[in-house]
Amino acid sequence: VQLQASGGGLVQAGGSLRLSCAASERTYSQYAMGWFRQAPGKEREFVAALTRNSGSTYYAHSVKGRFAISRDNAKNTVYLQMNSLKPEDTAVYYCAAGRAITSTITTIRGYNNWGQGTLVTVSS
Secondary structure, three states, X not given: OOEXXXXXXXXXXXXXXXXXXXXXXXXXXXXXXXXXXXXXXXXXXXXXXEOOOOXXXXXXXXXXXXXXXXXXXXXXXXXXXXXXXXXHHOEEEEEEEEOOOOOOOOOHHHOOEEOOOEEEEEEO
C-alpha cells in the first residue's frame, strides 16, 4: 500500500494542525496505522498508532492529551490532529501502515509501508 502524507506547515506555539495520510488501496483497512516523527539530528520516534479495527489507540507520552489519531476507512485516510503544539514538536512526520501487533505497534519494526513525510515547524 502506498501512503501520501500532507498537512504539515508552519504554526505558532499553541496552535493546531491536522495531518492526513491517504492510502492507495482499500486494503489499508487491514493494517494498523501509525505516525512517527523525526527531528533534525534525532532518531525517528513513535507518536501515535491506531489498530486496524480502530479499537485501540496508542500515544507517546510527550503528545498524550494533545494529539489524536483517527481513521476514515471510507476515505482510506488516517488523520493526526495536533493541538497545543510546542516548538519541540517540530519534525518531519511520517505515516506508516503495517501488520503491527500489540508488542510492535509503537515501534518502527511494526510497519513496512511508509509515506514520504510532511514537515511540521512550530515557532516559539
